Amino acid sequence: MLWKKNWAVGAVDRLISRRLTEKGPQQDIVLSSRIRLARNIATLPFPQVAGEKQLAEVVAQVKAASDLKGPWGKLQYHDLKDIGALDQELLVAKHLISPQLIQNNENRGLLLSPKEEISVMVNEEDHLRLQVLLPGLDLEAGWQLIDQLDDDLEAKLDFAFSQEHGYLTACPTNVGTGIRASVMVHLPAISMVNQIQQLIKGVMQVGLAVRGLYGEGTEVVGNIYQISNQVTLGRTEKEIIENINSVTRQIIEQEQQARQVLLTNAKAQIEDRIYRAYGILTQARLLNTQEAMELLSDLRLGVGLGLLTKVSAPQLNQLTVLAQPAAVQGIMNQELPPQNRDYYRAALLREKLEDK
Amino acid sequence: MLWKKNWAVGAVDRLISRRLTEKGPQQDIVLSSRIRLARNIATLPFPQVAGEKQLAEVVAQVKAASDLKGPWGKLQYHDLKDIGALDQELLVAKHLISPQLIQNNENRGLLLSPKEEISVMVNEEDHLRLQVLLPGLDLEAGWQLIDQLDDDLEAKLDFAFSQEHGYLTACPTNVGTGIRASVMVHLPAISMVNQIQQLIKGVMQVGLAVRGLYGEGTEVVGNIYQISNQVTLGRTEKEIIENINSVTRQIIEQEQQARQVLLTNAKAQIEDRIYRAYGILTQARLLNTQEAMELLSDLRLGVGLGLLTKVSAPQLNQLTVLAQPAAVQGIMNQELPPQNRDYYRAALLREKLEDK
Numbered sequence: 125m126l127w128k129k130n131w132a133v134g135a136v137d138r139l140i141s142r143r144l145t146e147k148g149p150q151q152d153i154v155l156s157s158r159i160r161l162a163r164n165i166a167t168l169p170f171p172q173v174a175g176e177k178q179l180a181e182v183v184a185q186v187k188a189a190s191d192l193k194g195p196w197g198k199l200q201y202h203d204l205k206d207i208g209a210l211d212q213e214l215l216v217a218k219h220l221i222s223p224q225l226i227q228n229n230e231n232r233g234l235l236l237s238p239k240e241e242i243s244v245m246v247n248e249e250d251h252l253r254l255q256v257l258l259p260g261l262d263l264e265a266g267w268q269l270i271d272q273l274d275d276d277l278e279a280k281l282d283f284a285f286s287q288e289h290g291y292l293t294a295c296p297t298n299v300g301t302g303i304r305a306s307v308m309v310h311l312p313a314i315s316m317v318n319q320i321q322q323l324i325k326g327v328m329q330v331g332l333a334v335r336g337l338y339g340e341g342t343e344v345v346g347n348i349y350q351i352s353n354q355v356t357l358g359r360t361e362k363e364i365i366e367n368i369n370s371v372t373r374q375i376i377e378q379e380q381q382a383r384q385v386l387l388t389n390a391k392a393q394i395e396d397r398i399y400r401a402y403g404i405l406t407q408a409r410l411l412n413t414q415e416a417m418e419l420l421s422d423l424r425l426g427v428g429l430g431l432l433t434k435v436s437a438p439q440l441n442q443l444t445v446l447a448q449p450a451a452v453q454g455i456m457n458q459e460l461p462p463q464n465r466d467y468y469r470a471a472l473l474r475e476k477l478e479d480k
Numbered sequence: 481m482l483w484k485k486n487w488a489v490g491a492v493d494r495l496i497s498r499r500l501t502e503k504g505p506q507q508d509i510v511l512s513s514r515i516r517l518a519r520n521i522a523t524l525p526f527p528q529v530a531g532e533k534q535l536a537e538v539v540a541q542v543k544a545a546s547d548l549k550g551p552w553g554k555l556q557y558h559d560l561k562d563i564g565a566l567d568q569e570l571l572v573a574k575h576l577i578s579p580q581l582i583q584n585n586e587n588r589g590l591l592l593s594p595k596e597e598i599s600v601m602v603n604e605e606d607h608l609r610l611q612v613l614l615p616g617l618d619l620e621a622g623w624q625l626i627d628q629l630d631d632d633l634e635a636k637l638d639f640a641f642s643q644e645h646g647y648l649t650a651c652p653t654n655v656g657t658g659i660r661a662s663v664m665v666h667l668p669a670i671s672m673v674n675q676i677q678q679l680i681k682g683v684m685q686v687g688l689a690v691r692g693l694y695g696e697g698t699e700v701v702g703n704i705y706q707i708s709n710q711v712t713l714g715r716t717e718k719e720i721i722e723n724i725n726s727v728t729r730q731i732i733e734q735e736q737q738a739r740q741v742l743l744t745n746a747k748a749q750i751e752d753r754i755y756r757a758y759g760i761l762t763q764a765r766l767l768n769t770q771e772a773m774e775l776l777s778d779l780r781l782g783v784g785l786g787l788l789t790k791v792s793a794p795q796l797n798q799l800t801v802l803a804q805p806a807a808v809q810g811i812m813n814q815e816l817p818p819q820n821r822d823y824y825r826a827a828l829l830r831e832k833l834e835d836k
Contacts, residue, residue: 393825396765403763409752467748 141240148260152428179231213450300357313382346417398426497596504616508784522727535587543638569806656713669738703772
């Protein structure tokens with residue numbers, strides 16, 4: 125196909141962190157686990173009130189401290205100015221940086237490990253935002269990694285810390301441990317049996333937040349939800365992680381029960397839905413993000429139920445990123461009107477689903 | 481698959497007359513051409529008022545006269561009593577006999593040519609209903625065949641004929657030539673551009689009838705219409721056939737124009753629709769007749785536009801019969817509730833679409 129000439133070589137495979145293409149625990153329901161720590165250098169003002177010289181000083185200190193040995197390999201510093209606009213969008217789509225970071229390129233950047241399971245935003249809301257991102261439900265392993273990274277950085281940097289409040293952060297909601305932990309869960313069966321609102325209510329009652337990861341506003345697309353802690357003050361990191369872990373395990377159980385109900389009551393209908401999704405994804409010539417996400421959700425359910433073996437869970441992680449508008453534009457290396465995005469999205473998804 | 485064991489061997493290929501699996505003129509838009517003649521034996525009363533002995537006499541005379549040489553090969557007589565109920569339904573689905581014929585098995589039967597382009601119902605509304613069924617738009621060839629068959633039978637049988645009215649028939653609408661000619665046309669583009677009602681009105685104004693071939697009541701399924709003559713009295717066979725032929729050619733032209741409009745204005749959308757249909761037909765696990773017919777209509781459009789080469793027009797003729805409820809039950813050799821029919825229909829369509 126002629127248009128393939130426009131592809132950035134290997135771009136599709138750069139759409140997802142290498143670590144997320146590997147297998148993870150409970151990956152039939154949990155896409156990924158993420159932990160983020162907010163840290164600031166004591167002697168410098170928070171980014172929002174800092175001058176350029178002070179921001180440059182943060183960058184200099186982080187770069188100097190970044191030569192750390194760990195299971196993550198060698199960390200590399202990337203200045204935002206050296207990253208093109210579409211590649212920046214790709215980093216956002218991959219959840220390695222926030223949309224906020226790329227609003228200003230000046231003295232902003234990030235540290236990245238080779239497999240991208242570790243990323244550190246520099247001069248976003250805080251001086252440092254450390255992040256670990258692993259496939260499946262793996263918060264404990266994630267905590268070990270980010271705790272080691274935090275200790276190693278703290279040995280070289282003077283983090284703002286108060287005996288009374290803990291780590292000081294730009295936004296009061298992060299004060300204390302400065303930790304934000306989250307898991308991305310795929311809950312198609314709970315949605316189909318109409319229990320999702322009840323579940324969200326229950327999760328919020330134990331102090332966690334639930335939000336649709338994709339989709340605009342409150343509309344959830346593709347049945348993917350993010351569960352995260354709300355409060356970072358007054359609890360230890362281990363308590364916060366243990367809380368999310370145990371709630372997630374309950375959600376997994378509920379989703380599995382709902383899947384069994386569906387299999388018992390409507391196996392033919394579920395199988396039909398899954399294979400229609402496969403048929404459309406492998407043949408359609410136009411696919412918008414929302415429909416692609418819904419069809420991928422059906423495939424993921426099929427993989428989880430063992431009804432579909434043509435696709436794998438890590439492959440679906442990649443396709444989920446591929447379905448996003450930024451991803452399509454990044455690969456095609458140009459801004460595209462929606463209709464053209466739909467055309468290329470369909471072509472990319474077809475091509476990747478044919479890869480075995 | 482276990483359930484395959486239940487299949488009548490070769491049943492799928494018996495779903496359509498062998499002649500209709502061959503190519504025909506204008507077959508991208510015209511599925512088939514059919515001509516039917518109504519004839520009665522002068523010395524015997526019409527079937528509706530005849531006693532069993534008289535009906536048996538009709539059968540005996542037809543059998544005695546049926547050893548005719550012609551391009552159609554050797555005609556064989558089949559007594560309805562020797563044909564199982566589901567096989568009778570299959571003959572109806574193939575349009576070789578009418579639903580009326582199988583309401584009573586006693587002294588009813590049919591003559592069939594090896595490729596089934598020729599069929600003669602015995603003791604339906606009239607003593608003989610001669611039919612020729614050819615692929616594509618081929619009424620003139622059809623007329624030559626059925627005219628020869630009519631002459632050959634008339635040489636052996638005494639047909640009821642009046643100098644004033646022509647051939648006498650049970651129903652006054654068939655009096656005269658006793659001819660009913662029809663074509664089955666596929667008009668998806670005219671439907672998409674919302675010109676179908678206008679077209680139907682125009683066709684009716686020149687004395688022809690238009691009706692949806694499949695679907696219940698007035699609802700048309702799969703964009704397939706039958707165009708046929710209404711009147712048989714006062715016109716010659718050639719005039720009647722020429723009228724349908726020329727109207728059909730105009731309809732073909734209008735459909736082709738509508739297709740060009742769609743290709744010019746919405747090629748990507750049309751291509752998307754065609755390939756989605758292919759994806760669903762090759763992957764779905766449940767398909768009801770109506771949806772299957774609509775998807776097959778999209779495939780047929782794709783073949784006609786040259787956008788889809790994985791399927792052929794004769795193959796689509798076969799799949800269109802396969803989509804009917806009677807066909808699925810005939811192949812599975814049992815009466816099935818609708819949900820099971822949908823399951824087997826989907827399986828059969830998948831299997832046949834994978835045959836290249």
